[in-house]
Amino acid sequence: MIEIEKILPVWKVERDAMISMSGDITFAWRVEHAETGTLSQQNFEAQHLAMVKAVRVLLPDTVLHKADWYTKGKVKADFVRAGDGVLSLASERFFNERPYLDHECFLFITLKPLGRKLSSSAYANILRKSISPVEVKDEKRYKDFLSACGQFERIISDSGLMSMRRLLEPELCGTANTAGIIEKYLFLLRPNQQPVIRDIHLREGLRVGDQHCELYTLSDAADLPAFCGSRINYDKYSTDRSKYSIGFASPLGQFLDCNHIYSQYLFIGDAHKTIKALEAKKLRLQSLSAYSRENAISRDACNDFLNEAIGQQRLPVKAHFNVLAWADDVSELAELRNKVGSAMASMDAVCKQETNGAAQIWFAGMPGNAADFPMNDTFDTFAEQAVCFFNMETSYRSSLSPFGIRLGDRTSGYPLHVDISDEPILRGWTTNRNKFIIGPSGSGKSFFTNHMVRSYYEQGAHVVLVDVGHSYKGLCDLVGGYYFTYSEKSPIRFNPFYIAEGDTLDTEKKESIKTLLMTLWKKDDESYTRSEYVAISNALTLYYEYLPAHPDVFPCFNSFYEFLMEEYLQVLEDGKVQERNFDVDNFLYVLNPYYKGGEFDYLLNATSNLDLLNERFIVFELDEIKEHAILLPIVTIIIMEVFISKMRKLKGVRKMILLEEVWKAISREGTAEYIKYLFKTVRKFFGEAVVVTQEIEDIISSPIVKQAIINNSDCKILLDQSKYQNKFDDVQALMGLTDKEKAQILSMNKANDPTKKYKEVFISLGGQQSKVYRTEVSLEEYLCYSTEEKEKMKVQEYAAKYGDIRKGIAVLAAELRNGAKIF
Structure with a gap:
């Protein structure tokens, strides 16, 4: 040795x-x-x-x-960083020891x-x-x-x-x-x-x-x-x-x-000596070329090499x-x-x-x-x-940013920490945090958005979701958020008149309630006069002055309506307000369906889920009311007020609003202007607006999306577009994608690992950086995010059986790992 x-x-x-x-x-x-x-x-x-x-x-x-x-190497789980989050711990266990x-x-x-x-x-x-x-x-x-x-x-x-x-x-x-x-x-x-x-x-x-x-x-x-x-x-x-x-x-x-x-x-x-040596070699081969065809071929190759070296200034x-x-x-x-x-x-x-x-x-x-x-x-x-x-x-590298979501390297599945909000701005790739997500049915679109918003929520963000397919019910139940939806047995309920602890009745809150009352009173094609606006404004001011003096009165539409009939009518009479300036009888008559005993008496008189400002996870499910001429405009106004309030009052806190497939809601003129305003200004308030759509045609048919959303969304997220590969040039031109990004998008899910269950996602950051990642999650995360009806029902069944959704998911996942044939 x-x-x-x-x-x-x-x-x-x-x-x-x-x-x-x-x-x-x-x-x-x-x-x-x-x-x-x-x-x-x-x-x-x-x-x-x-x-x-x-x-x-x-x-x-x-x-x-x-x-x-x-x-x-093998992935080493970080259970300390995962904390006590049931899905975070499941993710760490899932990737632990992955080669x-x-x-x-x-x-x-x-x-x-x-x-x-x-x-x-x-x-x-x-x-x-x-x-x-x-x-x-x-x-x-x-x-x-x-x-x-x-x-x-x-x-x-x-x-x-x-x-x-x-x-x-x-x-x-x-x-x-x-x-x-x-x-x-x-x-x-x-x-x-x-x-x-x-x-x-x-x-x-x-x-x-x-x-x-x-x-x-x-x-x-x-x-x-x-x-x-x-x-x-x-x-x-x-x-x-x-x-x-x-x-x-x-x-x-x-x-x-x-x-x-x-x-x-x-x-x-x-280089000079090398060329000189090769010249000598060529001469030797020339002299021997008559004796062997190999020598002649070698001479020609040597000559070609020398010609290229000298003619094109190559470095040998x-x-x-x-x-x-x-x-x-x-x-x-x-x-x-x-x-x-x-x-x-x-x-x-x-x-x-x-x-x-x-x-x-x-x-x-x-x-x-x-x-x-x-x-x-x-x-x-x-x-x-x-x-x-x-x-x-x-190979792909994780972001050094403390904020981000977990995605996978598309080659190995190695779990990566990816920041698609803050780091791109710091590096100059993007100027805002807004996102535009597009993917056809079955591409994993809602699955990815579930994963994204859950990651944001766990890192302290306030999340407001507007959906039309119950895609976020499981996640909302898991985090204990507010879930507003409509059914005959349990219709949707709000209380815009309630001022939560720590909140204040500021100008924007007043304007929001005024807009709501005007929407309830007037049709879309009806305008209101200055005197009508002043009358309603005075009514609101007096109502909120009335409440502190009457602590037994609960703020809601019912008490506001009663205040109008019992107190405000006298104010109008004393002020000699004429009917042509403000027809209070007509106002009370039109709003009567929202008062107790009326057809919509449930809508504005909620007594629970009241603190929308401080609640960090709120879902508005519009599936049953997306065609409703009365309920949809009202709910839309409340959604707008909730997020604007969060945006302006929660200083230094990340906020996200996600609109999924809500084209009917944003097609109204007033809401369209709100969407434009939101996408242009939300960045100034440490916020981000996200729009999720299914079809490419939605981009083209909606001028709101085409003008305001795409132009003000520096982060573009696409899922499987293989069905559009023969007409992708139009999409490429519309979204301003490069040829490299086009190749990346059309490469998704072409060669997935057959031993793993996942979909791929394309993320472009301001056209400067773009990659394709795996959206691969643990079984527990999958059960929470799944939008398959059969799987969702089974999760709800286990949640009811074992007391809550956390225990239900844990038991169901354990049974599936043990080979149980449940689905």
Whole structure:
């Protein structure tokens, strides 16, 4: 056994640089890539161009080594953060121990000393000791190298598609409690894994501790694809009318589901010397071309290479790419081989399993040791082509914002914390928090909105929902909110005259009641006079002055009506108000149906669910009254007053109003103006307005939606639009979607994991950021959100049987997990 310190190629770390035994100087960076599926074709081209530009500023005798580390991990539940919320705890249990693929990307740039002997499979510098070359102490060469690396970093960062952060000494060397980057590579440690020393075996294959490793290479030009580019189409997510783009090398990255390191090497020499050597080689092949057709073909290939290098000012480089994959068990290696081979085949490349040279290539992959790479395992190419093989994407990342909702990575299902309200404003992607949600029946639209509003509610938001399908009954029961709905046995009841504790009778409250009374009195096509407005205004003022003096009088429409008959008639008589100015008899007669004993005496005389200002979850279910000429306008006015009151009085508190399928309600002229006002001003009060619709035609047919809502909703959320894929161009133009967003939308639910039950959702934030996520939830959450009639009835049955909906859902979920055939 040989102690690794005796052969470790890195001599020391100084000034945040690794210095090898042979005098190589290496700087290291952590690279953050764009998330998979978020780049357009133009983005890929721009990213590729930026990387090529960056490579061209590097000095001769430089090695660029990019290493993408993919390690399998498991989700660790955070039950403390979940608190005592029954659905939050269920979600943590559901995702606990779920496997996923973690990704870290590191980039190393190494400057070799002048005249350094190149390594090969027959000769490795590990076999010989050497005196450090004089260039190690050459301050000018060091500063030139540092300047070139700085330019490289600036070009990459300025692209806006990648970011780089220089690794400092503690990250290179490690500390007592954290592993350094060399240690991570040698012992195959996962991110944040505690340092552990493992034996490394090179005989009979590469083995690190109990991990069995295999190396697969792209080191011969004959094994490479005939064409390469910055991107390829991902067929699983593409359609006849849209092409879903991923990086050219992404099949060897996030889409290769195993523990692996994808290493990419570029060896940059003296371009002039390289061209000169190739010219000499071409002449030799020319002289031998008469003896062999192979020589003639090689001569032509060499000539084409030289023509391209000189004619198009290409930078000739040597390149090598490999995948180091490992598994816990030898029996898994065959599956690894199939996965890697299939990934390379998807790029039209031929996979070569490295055996004889595996140890040397693995050793050269150590951070800071890329200069020891065996050059016989490289091929000649240009920087433009070589960069195509760089991995340029990563998995989805959670938002750092404390506020958000839980969605899933569409590839792995990893639970993500996603902020679609606050962070987009802070980053400048959006200017408001309003949302427009569209999805046909069965697409998971109400399911997603249930999940969203529940998340907002649990984080302190006030939520007002207007619905026409009982989609939120289960959630409202669970959180103990107010649920206003109409049925013959239990008609809808309000009390706009009641002033809750902590509330005040301000101007807006008065105006709301006046508007309500005018709506009850006058038809839509009838106008009111100034004198009528003043008379009603005076009546309200006197009524609220009357109440404190009569504490036994309960504020409601009944007591207001009685006040008019018993007190206000005398006031009008004393004031000599004439009938043509205010016909009080007509007023009382028209409003009589809302007084006790009348047809609608229940409507404005509620004695429960009164404190609408402080209640955080309120649902107005309009299904039974959406065509009612009398009830609908009244309920609409009350809804408007409730949210406006919350908006203006609850300072520093998040508010949300969600309107789902309420087109009849917002088609009225007065309400339409309210909707326009709401979408334009709600952002100023830490609020957000959300509209949910089912059909694309709703957008086109409603000028309110088309003008006010779409234009003032920076967050657009779409669910499965596959039924519209042949006429999606109109929708794209109407909603101002880019071609990239169109491809993302049409990719939804094309390749879902058959072992999981979920739907996908597309979210666009101001056209700046857009992604497709999974809406995957626990069984308890599913039962709470479900809009299937059969499932809703079963939940209600269990809730009645076990005392409340929480216990009912818990028991029902447990029985379903145990295999009970309930549905």
